[in-house]
Amino acid sequence: MCLTCVRQCSFDALHYDEELDKIRVTARNCVACHRCVAMCPTDAINIYKNPLAYREHDVWQPEAQRDIWRQAESGAMILTANGNARPYPKYFDHLLLDASQVTNPSIDPLREPMELRTYLGSKPDGLTLEKNGDGSVGVKTQVGTQVKLEIPIMFGAMSLGAIGYNLHKALAMTATEMGTLYNTGEGGLHSTLYQYGANTIVQVASGRFGVHHEYLNAGAIVEIKIGQGAKPGIGGHLPGEKVSAEISRTRMIPEGSDAISPAPHHDIYSIEDLSQLIWSLKEATNYEKPVSVKIAAVHNSAAIASGIARAGADIITLDGFRGGTGAAPKIVLDNTGIPIELALASVDERLRQEGIRNSVSLVASGGIRNAADIVKAIALGADAVYIGTAALIAVGCHACMSCHTNKCAWGICTQDPALARRQNPEVAFKRLSNLLRGWSLEIKEVLGSMGINALESLRGNRLRLRAVGLSDTDMEILGVRPAGR
Numbered sequence: 001m002c003l004t005c006v007r008q009c010s011f012d013a014l015h016y017d018e019e020l021d022k023i024r025v026t027a028r029n030c031v032a033c034h035r036c037v038a039m040c041p042t043d044a045i046n047i048y049k050n051p052l053a054y055r056e057h058d059v060w061q062p063e064a065q066r067d068i069w070r071q072a073e074s075g076a077m078i079l080t081a082n083g084n085a086r087p088y089p090k091y092f093d094h095l096l097l098d099a100s101q102v103t104n105p106s107i108d109p110l111r112e113p114m115e116l117r118t119y120l121g122s123k124p125d126g127l128t129l130e131k132n133g134d135g136s137v138g139v140k141t142q143v144g145t146q147v148k149l150e151i152p153i154m155f156g157a158m159s160l161g162a163i164g165y166n167l168h169k170a171l172a173m174t175a176t177e178m179g180t181l182y183n184t185g186e187g188g189l190h191s192t193l194y195q196y197g198a199n200t201i202v203q204v205a206s207g208r209f210g211v212h213h214e215y216l217n218a219g220a221i222v223e224i225k226i227g228q229g230a231k232p233g234i235g236g237h238l239p240g241e242k243v244s245a246e247i248s249r250t251r252m253i254p255e256g257s258d259a260i261s262p263a264p265h266h267d268i269y270s271i272e273d274l275s276q277l278i279w280s281l282k283e284a285t286n287y288e289k290p291v292s293v294k295i296a297a298v299h300n301s302a303a304i305a306s307g308i309a310r311a312g313a314d315i316i317t318l319d320g321f322r323g324g325t326g327a328a329p330k331i332v333l334d335n336t337g338i339p340i341e342l343a344l345a346s347v348d349e350r351l352r353q354e355g356i357r358n359s360v361s362l363v364a365s366g367g368i369r370n371a372a373d374i375v376k377a378i379a380l381g382a383d384a385v386y387i388g389t390a391a392l393i394a395v396g397c398h399a400c401m402s403c404h405t406n407k408c409a410w411g412i413c414t415q416d417p418a419l420a421r422r423q424n425p426e427v428a429f430k431r432l433s434n435l436l437r438g439w440s441l442e443i444k445e446v447l448g449s450m451g452i453n454a455l456e457s458l459r460g461n462r463l464r465l466r467a468v469g470l471s472d473t474d475m476e477i478l479g480v481r482p483a484g485r
Contacts, residue, residue, distance in 0.1 A: 005036035005045060010407040010419055031400040035409035078330040081403035083230060083322045083367060083389060086334050091341035091474070092373045096483060098464045100451035107453050109444040115454040116440060118383055120221065120361040121146040121290040122314045144314060145290050147220050149384055150179030151440050152455055153374060156365050156386030157203055157225065159185030161238045161247045161259065162326035163413055164420040167395065170428035172196035178436045183386070186225055186236055186261060188250040194218050201292070204281065206235060207261035209251040213284060221315065222281050223292040226265070229323030229366040232296035232337045236261035237327060242406055242415045275311035290314035297321060297343030297366065302350035309351060309360045317386065318343050320366025324389040326413055327404035340366040341380060345478045348381025348460050371442035380478065381460040394435045395428040
């Protein structure tokens with residue numbers, strides 16, 4: 001009766017009835033965000049799944065029935081958030097790492113140096129050396145612009161507007177502390193965050209929100225967003241109620257107006273058009289910033305990636321169908337795209353076959369849940385990974401799939417000032433730093449168990465993976481052998 005739960009619930013699932021002096025529960029409004037549970041000073045609250053029974057039916061399952069009821073009432077498209085929740089195979093969970101024993105002894109990361117550093121950008125296939133006038137030896141080969149990562153983990157694109165300013169600041173602070181990068185997403189960069197530019201990836205999406213010369217030159221990498229894993233072929237939409245005065249200034253749009261990114265870039269209809277944009281961005285940044293291109297993982301990702309590499313991109317980001325988002329049509333999120341594991345392996349193999357793998361770095365994203373997923377992604381061909389939902393969970397998200405409502409009880413995906421202040425950037429910074437630090441230790445431990453002392457030795461080394469419970473076709477695409485062989 002302290003009413004803490006009532007004050008904390010932003011979805012109107014709990015309210016106080018003054019006449020009866022009783023807390024009332026509207027169960028259908030509860031999204032199981034657990035804010036009331038976490039904040040209850042007496043641990044008096046628990047949340048149970050609604051026991052309402054449905055007649056068993058393999059076709060007309062409860063979720064299918066509820067979706068029909070909702071659309072029959074509203075006549076609207078059903079929106080949802082986070083990533084694909086369908087029970088499709090999780091290929092990372094069917095891959096095991098091949099550990100060392102006697103002939104290739106393991107390495108103790110506590111006693112021997114372990115290198116997690118990696119570089120993003122176009123790399124030459126080899127180096128040509130030449131003698132200088134003083135007799136010393138120098139490198140003759142011209143090497144493109146490289147961006148150094150102390151750890152192979154970056155924060156993926158989450159725009160200011162989709163998430164709040166406090167979390168954006170925490171991501172920037174963490175990236176700076178840990179020697180990695182965070183991505184602005186398609187919402188531009190707040191003026192107070194330019195100080196973190198050396199650890200920032202600035203994104204250029206179809207809406208061009210917040211894109212100007214100073215913005216492009218503020219970051220370490222410029223990323224062109226063609227698509228994202230949660231909604232391939234779909235544009236972005238930030239509702240007007242989320243466009244506050246600060247968001248308006250950053251995105252350069254009127255306050256309270258919907259921010260709509262069209263599905264296609266209206267200046268990109270071919271690889272040649274993409275190439276022109278890549279070189280325009282390089283020109284705008286004085287050829288000092290690598291340019292990345294982000295695409296959703298789809299069936300022909302390998303061919304698309306080949307074209308992107310030849311168009312002049314330095315980095316390709318592949319975003320799998322389990323990638324999160326602030327809002328997407330449920331039908332798209334549940335039924336489009338392919339797993340990041342299959343897309344990553346096929347792209348890495350295609351680029352190697354064409355002899356252009358070194359011309360681009362590969363970044364994998366979409367459903368990266370832990371350090372083991374990261375190690376497996378690197379073995380499949382990634383240079384580094386993006387994490388998004390995992391970072392949100394670290395600061396309180398319970399994946400309640402309600403980001404699009406602007407009612408996030410944890411202050412993460414909301415522009416409501418009363419809710420947004422629940423995210424303390426200093427606390428979020430500490431938790432995010434701890435997450436990356438813990439994962440880094442685990443990656444070193446796993447590399448040591450494999451007898452590897454440098455991350456680069458594992459990149460694309462699919463011989464160190466073994467499959468359990470996968471079909472021959474799956475293993476052929478992934479390029480891995482079955483366990484025991």
